[in-house]
Amino acid sequence: MAYQEPERQQFHFSSRKGWLNDPNGLCFYQGTYHLFYQHNPAAVHWGPMHWGHATGTDLIHWQEQPIALYPDESGVMFSGCAVVDEQNLTGLGVDPASPPLLFFYTCAGKPFTQNLAYSLDGGRTVVKYARNPVVPNLHGGEERDPSVAFDPASGTWRMALYLGDERGDFALLESADLLNWRETALFRIPNGGRECPELFQIADETDGKLRWAILEANGNYLVGDIADGRFQAEHAGVFMHRSGLKGGYAGQTFKNLPDGRRLYIAWQQDYIRGDAFSQSMTLPVELKLVGGELRVHPAAETRLLCAGEAQQFRDASTVNADGELWELEFETPLHGVMLNIGGTDLWIDSAAGVLRCNAGEYPLPHTGKPLHWRAWLDRNTLELFESEGRFWLPLPVQRRPEPVISVPQGGPLAAVTLRPLQTIWR
Numbered sequence: 001m002a003y004q005e006p007e008r009q010q011f012h013f014s015s016r017k018g019w020l021n022d023p024n025g026l027c028f029y030q031g032t033y034h035l036f037y038q039h040n041p042a043a044v045h046w047g048p049m050h051w052g053h054a055t056g057t058d059l060i061h062w063q064e065q066p067i068a069l070y071p072d073e074s075g076v077m078f079s080g081c082a083v084v085d086e087q088n089l090t091g092l093g094v095d096p097a098s099p100p101l102l103f104f105y106t107c108a109g110k111p112f113t114q115n116l117a118y119s120l121d122g123g124r125t126v127v128k129y130a131r132n133p134v135v136p137n138l139h140g141g142e143e144r145d146p147s148v149a150f151d152p153a154s155g156t157w158r159m160a161l162y163l164g165d166e167r168g169d170f171a172l173l174e175s176a177d178l179l180n181w182r183e184t185a186l187f188r189i190p191n192g193g194r195e196c197p198e199l200f201q202i203a204d205e206t207d208g209k210l211r212w213a214i215l216e217a218n219g220n221y222l223v224g225d226i227a228d229g230r231f232q233a234e235h236a237g238v239f240m241h242r243s244g245l246k247g248g249y250a251g252q253t254f255k256n257l258p259d260g261r262r263l264y265i266a267w268q269q270d271y272i273r274g275d276a277f278s279q280s281m282t283l284p285v286e287l288k289l290v291g292g293e294l295r296v297h298p299a300a301e302t303r304l305l306c307a308g309e310a311q312q313f314r315d316a317s318t319v320n321a322d323g324e325l326w327e328l329e330f331e332t333p334l335h336g337v338m339l340n341i342g343g344t345d346l347w348i349d350s351a352a353g354v355l356r357c358n359a360g361e362y363p364l365p366h367t368g369k370p371l372h373w374r375a376w377l378d379r380n381t382l383e384l385f386e387s388e389g390r391f392w393l394p395l396p397v398q399r400r401p402e403p404v405i406s407v408p409q410g411g412p413l414a415a416v417t418l419r420p421l422q423t424i425w426r
Contacts (some may be wrong), residue, residue, distance in 0.1 A: 005123060005274045009378045010325050010423040011305050012268055013062050014280040015052055019044055020297040021267045021279060022196060022250040024051055024219075025068075025082035025103050028257050033059055034123050035265065036068055037105075037281070038079060044278040049076040051105070053123070053335060059263065059284045059301040060239070061424050068103075075109025079145045081156075084256050085118075089177045092118050099216045102178060105136070106144040106157070113136035114161065116145045116179070135173065135181050141166045147214075147252075147331075148178075151226060156173040158226065160197035160214055170197055170214075174229055184229025193220045196250040202262050206291045210253040213287075213294065217250040218242060223292050235292035241393045243358045246270060248282050248394035263299055270396035272380045281395045283383055295389030298374065302327075307422035319375075319405045319413040325405055325421035328375040329387075329412050334368075337410030342377045343400035345408075357395065365390040376421070377404070378409050380391055 002016050014020065018041040019379040025036035034057050039052030051069035054062040069077040085100040087095065092100045103117040103126065113133035119126050133312075137143055141164025148159045159173040159181060168186045173181045189197075193216035203210050214231065215221045219240030224233040240248045252267030266282045305327070315318050328341065336349035347356040353366045364371065365386065372387040382395045409414055 002305075006275045007272050007379065008079045008277065008425075009280045009380055009426065010270075011060070011271075011376075011421055012280040012378055012381055013054065013424070014277055015041075015054075016064055017276045018042060018047055018052075019278045020052060020281075021046065021269075022079045023265050023267060023281060024079050024105070026252045027082040027084070027255040028102070028364060029084060029101055029122055030098075032057060032122065033125060033254065034082065034350075036082070036280070037267075039067065039135075041067065044276070045124050049078055049108070050334065051077050051103075051126075053289070055123070058304055059299060060304045065124070068123070068127075069105065072107075072128070074115075074132075075107040075112070078106035078108040078112075078166065079112075079250070079288060080105030081147050081148070081252065082255055083148050085093070085178060088168065090116075090118070090119070090179055094120060098122065102148040104148050106146065106397065107133065108142070108144065110142055111140070112142045113137055114143070114159075114181075130395070131179075134179055136159070138171065139167065143171075143326070144194045147197045149199045149201065149255075151201075153226075158199060160208055160387060162195045162198040165194065166250055168194060168341045170232060170421055171215075172226070172229060175361065177408050184344075185231060187231050187233075189214065189216045189220050189222055190340045191218075191220045191238070193218065196252075198252050198264075200253055200262060202287065204289045204292065211292075213289070214237070215251070219248065223289065223294065223295055225266060230332065237293055239287065239294040239296055240390065241362045241391070242422050243360050243393070243395050244394045246396045248392075255328065261299075264296075266391070266394065268381055268394055268396070269399060270380050271397075280381070282381075285392065288389060293390075296385065296392040297389045298376070298383075298385060302376070305421040305424075306419055308420045313416040313418070314410045315414065316405070316416040319406045319418065320403045321418055321420075323420050324377075324379060326377045327419040328377065328405060329373065329417040329419075330415065331370050332413070333370050336415075338408045340402060340406045340408060341375060341382055342397060343402040344382055344395065344397045355391070357393070363390070364395065
């Protein structure tokens with residue numbers, strides 16, 4: 001039965017069949033969230049890329065739709081974004097009540113180009129623009145992953161574009177009509193930043209100022225301003241950590257949200273391949289900007305996953321409970337402590353500012369205080385959040401029949417809260 005395989009994630013979206021990777025075209029349009037994604041419908045490994053499509057009304061439960069974009073004679077369909085053409089700048093719209101939904105994507109052919117598709121019926125039907133490409137190949141490489149956002153200061157649209165692994169840098173482009181683009185600057189993102197840029201504006205909660213942020217696939221980011229077509233960075237950091245070559249990757253934020261939140265979903269790279277499907281997405285998270293630093297919190301909609309009353313455990317060294325899907329809350333002491341959550345070992349040393357897991361080492365915020373944590377445990381994924389939003393690790397795991405959480409060293413924990421969660425596939 002579809003979606004009922006024993007190896008399938010239970011509250012992380014995965015396609016019914018085939019392979020998925022990068023989320024694409026995340027947007028909200030007339031009451032519906034759209035999740036497009038890189039998709040190989042014919043196999044459980046990476047292959048000829050299509051754009052898969054799912055829709056929902058709550059960011060948790062998704063209904064798969066027909067494939068939106070198919071490969072054509074010019075190439076396969078690599079990653080891109082969606083924007084709503086409210087002013088009908090492209091002239092593609094026919095009904096003011098249903099402005100065009102535009103999709104900028106990479107046509108990965110010879111050469112790579114940036115192309116346009118559009119929908120006039122809320123994403124149900126997607127048509128490729130007749131005059132593609134809208135951005136020809138600029139520098140000769142595998143240029144890809146356009147991210148487009150409106151700039152109210154200049155009244156123009158901005159595009160961030162990865163220029164390929166040969167160069168390792170990014171371009172900024174500008175357009176007045178979403179059809180004709182010109183390059184305005186080149187830039188790099190620190191710490192080996194590469195591919196899948198995500199460009200958006202976000203208000204800093206410290207001073208209320210609207211700033212530009214640009215993310216890359218591995219979780220590195222820049223925050224600053226765009227002036228004269230150039231990105232002027234004021235802050236750099238990491239908002240999403242990865243476990244080696246696995247974990248969260250190549251995410252996007254949802255465009256056109258009516259409540260102003262900046263919500264983000266990434267590809268959750270994992271080890272699991274079912275007979276019919278492979279790979280999943282992370283939980284939706286909310287990005288906030290505080291003093292130039294991006295912080296990450298589980299989206300409020302994750303509360304829809306709760307399936308029962310919370311269980312409280314005091315002075316906990318081992319917590320056993322029936323069930324496999326859990327949200328956990330706990331506090332780690334200032335000194336080092338070894339935890340095992342669902343069979344995965346974590347060493348957390350708040351005083352030293354370090355977390356170790358799966359042979360990886362990650363920096364923690366230096367607060368001089370114990371750290372409070374929230375964690376979501378699915379069949380093949382553990383997502384770990386520091387409660388102030390300063391650390392997020394979407395971690396692929398291989399579950400074993402272990403306690404939900406145990407403390408082999410440095411415990412016990414003063415308190416552990418368990419909340420049972422439910423599957424999204426019913």
